Amino acid sequence: MKVRKAVIPAAGRGTRFLPATKAIPKEMLPIVDRPTIQYVVEEAVNSGVKTIVLITSRGKSGIEDHFDLAPELESLLQKKGDQKTWQEVHALAGMCEMISVRQQEQKGLGHAVLCARQAVGNEPFAVLLGDDIMDADPPVTAQMIRAFEEFGGSIIGVLNVPREQVHLYGAIKGKEVKPRVHRIERIIEKPSAEEAPSTIASTGRYLFTPRIFDFLEDQAPGRGGEIQLTDAIDRLAKIEPVYALEYQGLRFDAGEKIGYLRANLHYALKRPDLSAGVKELIREFSKKI
Numbered sequence: 001m002k003v004r005k006a007v008i009p010a011a012g013r014g015t016r017f018l019p020a021t022k023a024i025p026k027e028m029l030p031i032v033d034r035p036t037i038q039y040v041v042e043e044a045v046n047s048g049v050k051t052i053v054l055i056t057s058r059g060k061s062g063i064e065d066h067f068d069l070a071p072e073l074e075s076l077l078q079k080k081g082d083q084k085t086w087q088e089v090h091a092l093a094g095m096c097e098m099i100s101v102r103q104q105e106q107k108g109l110g111h112a113v114l115c116a117r118q119a120v121g122n123e124p125f126a127v128l129l130g131d132d133i134m135d136a137d138p139p140v141t142a143q144m145i146r147a148f149e150e151f152g153g154s155i156i157g158v159l160n161v162p163r164e165q166v167h168l169y170g171a172i173k174g175k176e177v178k179p180r181v182h183r184i185e186r187i188i189e190k191p192s193a194e195e196a197p198s199t200i201a202s203t204g205r206y207l208f209t210p211r212i213f214d215f216l217e218d219q220a221p222g223r224g225g226e227i228q229l230t231d232a233i234d235r236l237a238k239i240e241p242v243y244a245l246e247y248q249g250l251r252f253d254a255g256e257k258i259g260y261l262r263a264n265l266h267y268a269l270k271r272p273d274l275s276a277g278v279k280e281l282i283r284e285f286s287k288k289i
């Protein structure tokens with residue numbers, strides 16, 4: 001069955017970015033001149049996704065507005081004759097169908113994904129975390145869809161991370177079935193460096209068969225008292241094949257400050273209108289350190 005839907009959980013509180021995120025969703029903080037979540041939505045759409053199920057919470061309606069028409073702004077841009085900006089702004093509303101679901105209490109990522117159950121229905125679906133940006137060609141979600149078509153089971157996007165960072169992720173125990181593809185035996189949320197079964201870590205991209213919802217439905221709270229997606233994946237892997245794909249591409253964790261700054265530098269350097277200025281800035285700051 002084709003993967004047509006993607007869930008983007010974006011209901012978290014973004015406490016690591018306070019006070020910036022007191023009134024603005026962290027997913028709306030700009031990477032250069034586009035909100036973080038726009039990169040994520042574009043990845044899904046460029047991977048063939050037709051419907052996005054956005055999981056939001058109170059105070060985050062700015063995300064929905066960003067992907068809606070803005071008639072006053074658009075007519076202003078047209079009056080000014082700024083066709084290029086108009087096109088960019090206008091296109092945001094027509095990228096895909098967007099369904100928005102409120103997660104009323106922030107009970108954890110697993111619970112956020114469960115909130116999409118009705119909107120997703122009985123079909124495979126992708127999950128892209130709203131603050132994880134991937135720069136890859138083909139897009140990481142497209143790589144995962146390809147692996148899903150080949151292996152037929154749920155897929156977790158993974159990277160091999162330094163052991164001293166593994167405590168920040170879900171780490172897998174698995175068997176390599178093909179270069180860069182592992183069949184998962186276990187996945188453990190935020191293990192210590194000593195207890196981590198490997199340094200292969202889950203990094204914000206997933207592709208699930210709808211069976212995951214059955215496990216999320218009765219998943220007990222885990223680490224931090226939150227309903228953890230990782231715990232439900234661990235149970236799913238015991239009854240049907242779940243794979244980890246070491247995807248090709250660069251990942252930016254825009255949900256924490258250094259990752260956010262790194263993403264800004266990376267995308268600014270790629271921009272023909274900005275790269276010379278950014279290189280100049282880097283030279284200036286390199287002299288100070």
Ligand code: UTP
Pocket residue numbers: 009010011012013014015016017055103105106107108109111112129130131255
């Ligand atoms: P994070 O832990 O990175 O997001 O969750 P957070 O809770 O907003 O961050 P901090 O720690 O307070 O700064 C990973 C993803 O899961 C979503 C977040 O929006 C983010 O995209 N999430 C998390 C939910 O949608 N609901 C939740 O209950 C928890």
